[in-house]
Amino acid sequence: DQQVKQNSPSLSVQEGRISILNCDYTNSMFDYFLWYKKYPAEGPTFLISISSIKDKNEDGRFTVFLNKSAKHLSLHIVPSQPGDSAVYFCAASVGGSQGNLIFGKGTKLSVKP
Amino acid sequence: NAGVMQNPRHLVRRRGQEARLRCSPMKGHSHVYWYRQLPEEGLKFMVYLQKENIIDESGMPKERFSAEFPKEGPSILRIQQVVRGDSAAYFCASSPQQGAGTEAFFGQGTRLTVV
Numbered sequence: 001d002q003q004v005k006q007n008s009p010s011l012s013v014q015e016g017r018i019s020i021l022n023c024d025y026t027n028s029m030f031d032y033f034l035w036y037k038k039y040p041a042e043g044p045t046f047l048i049s050i051s052s053i054k055d056k057n058e059d060g061r062f063t064v065f066l067n068k069s070a071k072h073l074s075l076h077i078v079p080s081q082p083g084d085s086a087v088y089f090c091a092a093s094v095g096g097s098q099g100n101l102i103f104g105k106g107t108k109l110s111v112k113p
Numbered sequence: 114n115a116g117v118m119q120n121p122r123h124l125v126r127r128r129g130q131e132a133r134l135r136c137s138p139m140k141g142h143s144h145v146y147w148y149r150q151l152p153e154e155g156l157k158f159m160v161y162l163q164k165e166n167i168i169d170e171s172g173m174p175k176e177r178f179s180a181e182f183p184k185e186g187p188s189i190l191r192i193q194q195v196v197r198g199d200s201a202a203y204f205c206a207s208s209p210q211q212g213a214g215t216e217a218f219f220g221q222g223t224r225l226t227v228v
Contacts, residue, residue: 004155006155034216036219041221041222042221042222043117043119043204043206043219043220043221043222044156044204044219045219046216046217046218049216089155089156091156100158100161100169100171100172101146101148101156101158101217102158103148103155103156103157104155105153105154105155106155
């Protein structure tokens with residue numbers, strides 16, 4: 001039973017355009033959400049997070065939107081750059097815990113020059 | 114300031130052997146987490162440890178798997194009598210404390226192959 005779902009295994013975007021990665025969750029107890037970026041043969045790198053008391057968090061080219069009623073969050077990258085090509089994982093936790101993070105299966109983003 | 118260090122990066126074991134995966138957290142980090150990633154899957158939480166204590170092992174298989182984080186030295190994830198299904202990437206992460214705003218940093222992982 002997947003509590004965090006990333007329904008798009010892959011996404012291809014042109015350089016300079018917006019990339020939108022989506023994530024849905026089922027557990028209403030989740031109150032902290034994170035996005036990680038992962039290159040092949042490396043560990044995940046933290047990108048951006050959002051608490052359930054907010055609906056938007058922005059950091060440079062990266063913005064995360066949270067819609068609690070729909071149990072949906074999205075990561076926007078604008079403008080997209082070729083170096084953004086990686087697998088993006090959505091993760092969620094209860095109580096802001098860094099311990100038991102529940103990860104989605106990831107979306108592979110390809111940004112074409 | 115070195116990141117989270119995991120070794121070995123690659124480990125090949127025959128069925129029935131023991132696998133030992135090591136993780137040295139970032140300096141000043143006292144919380145360690147182990148995750149496993151099977152092919153085409155996301156990361157799955159296994160265990161959360163602080164120095165000399167297991168805080169949450171809800172993701173650990175009941176048999177053959179154990180973890181420790183001694184007072185001195187790295188955290189160790191031990192898999193006894195490995196089977197082919199144990200082949201995966203094992204990631205360790207560390208954080209200075211718990212709670213929102215203290216994101217965990219991941220190591221590069223150990224890729225275990227059981228032949």
